[in-house]
Amino acid sequence: xxxxxxxxxxxxxxxxxxxxxxxxxxxxxxxxxxxxxxxxxxxxxxxxxxxxxxxxxxxxxxxxxxxxxxxxxxxxxxxxxxxxxxxxxxxxxxxxxxxxxxxxxxxxxxxxxxxxxxxxxxxxxxxxxxxxxxxxxxxxxxxxxxxxxxxxxxxxxxxxxxxxxxxxxxxxxxxxxxxxxxxx
Numbered sequence: 001x002x003x004x005x006x007x008x009x010x011x012x013x014x015x016x017x018x019x020x021x022x023x024x025x026x027x028x029x030x031x032x033x034x035x036x037x038x039x040x041x042x043x044x045x046x047x048x049x050x051x052x053x054x055x056x057x058x059x060x061x062x063x064x065x066x067x068x069x070x071x072x073x074x075x076x077x078x079x080x081x082x083x084x085x086x087x088x089x090x091x092x093x094x095x096x097x098x099x100x101x102x103x104x105x106x107x108x109x110x111x112x113x114x115x116x117x118x119x120x121x122x123x124x125x126x127x128x129x130x131x132x133x134x135x136x137x138x139x140x141x142x143x144x145x146x147x148x149x150x151x152x153x154x155x156x157x158x159x160x161x162x163x164x165x166x167x168x169x170x171x172x173x174x175x176x177x178x179x180x181x182x183x184x
Contacts, residue, residue, distance in 0.1 A: 087123030
C-alpha cells in the first residue's frame with residue numbers, strides 16, 4: 001500500500017476514531033495495522049492530527065534557505081552581465097561584481113545570501129534560468145521538404161583548400177545566427 005493510499009485511508013477513519021471509546025479505538029487500530037502494515041504507535045500519532053492537516057501534502061525535505069523568487073532576478077542579471085559563465089566561476093566572480101551591483105530590491109540580507117550561496121546551489125538556480133532561455137526544439141531557418149533538398153544538391157560546396165584561380169571568389173554558409181527566436 002502506497003503512503004498516499006495510507007493517508008487517504010486514515011483521513012477516512014480519523015473522524016470515526018475520535019468518536020470511539022477505548023475498546024472501539026483498539027479494534028479500529030487492530031484493523032488499521034492489518035490494512036496499512038504500520039505500527040500502532042505510528043497510527044495513533046497520525047490519527048491525533050486534525051483531518052485537514054492529515055489530508056494536506058507535507059513538503060518533504062528541508063525548507064529552502066535561498067528563496068528563488070527573490071534571488072533569481074538578481075542572479076539572472078549578473079549571469080548575463082558576466083557573459084553567462086558557469087556557476088563555479090560566477091561564485092568566484094561575486095567578490096568583484098557584487099560591490100558594484102546596485103538594485104532597489106537588493107536588500108543587505110539578499111546580498112548576504114548571494115555571497116554565502118555555494119557554487120552547487122548557484123549552478124542549480126542557473127539551471128532554471130538556462131531552461132527558461134533555451135528553445136524547446138532546435139531552431140532552423142532552412143525550409144522543410146523537397147525545395148531544401150533540391151537546393152542542397154544544386155549548390156556546389158568547395159573545400160577551403162580548393163584551387164582559387166580568379167579574384168572575386170566567395171564562399172559563405174547559410175547558418176542562421178538567431179539565438180532563441182527566428183522571428184524578425
